[in-house]
Amino acid sequence: MSFEPRIIGLIVYSHTGNTLSVAERLQQELLGRGHRCDLFRLQIEGDSKPGLKHYEFSSLPDLTVYDSLIFASPVHGFSLATPMDSYFRGLVTLQGKLVSLFVTHHFPFAWLGGNRALSQMRTHIVTRGGIVGEAGVINWSNRKREQEILQLVEQIGGQYASLKQ
Numbered sequence: 641m642s643f644e645p646r647i648i649g650l651i652v653y654s655h656t657g658n659t660l661s662v663a664e665r666l667q668q669e670l671l672g673r674g675h676r677c678d679l680f681r682l683q684i685e686g687d688s689k690p691g692l693k694h695y696e697f698s699s700l701p702d703l704t705v706y707d708s709l710i711f712a713s714p715v716h717g718f719s720l721a722t723p724m725d726s727y728f729r730g731l732v733t734l735q736g737k738l739v740s741l742f743v744t745h746h747f748p749f750a751w752l753g754g755n756r757a758l759s760q761m762r763t764h765i766v767t768r769g770g771i772v773g774e775a776g777v778i779n780w781s782n783r784k785r786e787q788e789i790l791q792l793v794e795q796i797g798g799q800y801a802s803l804k805q
């Protein structure tokens with residue numbers, strides 16, 4: 641039996657750094673488990689503005705090299721943050737890739753916007769042919785936030801642990 645490392649792209653939009661901080665911990669976990677994991681923070685051109693639906697990004701990662709992807713975003717206005725939504729709309733295909741996802745939001749419970757944002761991301765992934773993997777919400781003002789982060793990192797990080805015969 642041999643371990644099969646994954647080549648994982650971790651694509652993050654983070655306005656104030658919360659989502660990025662979780663993504664960095666997840667990246668360390670995946671590297672520690674022997675996978676390759678490249679983290680890209682999407683940077684928008686100009687400022688995010690209420691009502692703006694289309695964003696340009698200063699650079700875009702080439703997703704073709706990754707067999708697995710993880711997308712992460714904050715929740716804005718009880719929905720997926722519009723820069724991340726705009727990024728998804730620009731993606732042509734995720735065909736055959738295992739795609740995991742998480743969001744962070746301020747409220748203490750996932751049903752206050754986090755689940756809706758995950759659902760929007762799932763739709764983007766499925767309509768582009770991706771295979772939806774593990775998913776989670778970090779409720780930033782929940783007193784168990786640290787536990788939630790540890791659980792998410794284990795949940796997403798652990799799904800690649802398959803051993804090849």
Ligand SMILES: Cc1cc2nc3c(=O)[nH]c(=O)nc-3n(C[C@H](O)[C@H](O)[C@H](O)COP(=O)(O)O)c2cc1C
Nearest residue numbers: 654655656657658659714716717718744745746747
């Ligand atoms: C414009 C804007 C809208 C937001 N709307 C919500 C919201 O509807 N629900 C919520 O729980 N948090 C909301 N937040 C808080 C963020 O989702 C939360 O702080 C998140 O962890 C930020 O992630 P980031 O630091 O990666 O940008 C909003 C933040 C901003 C800046």
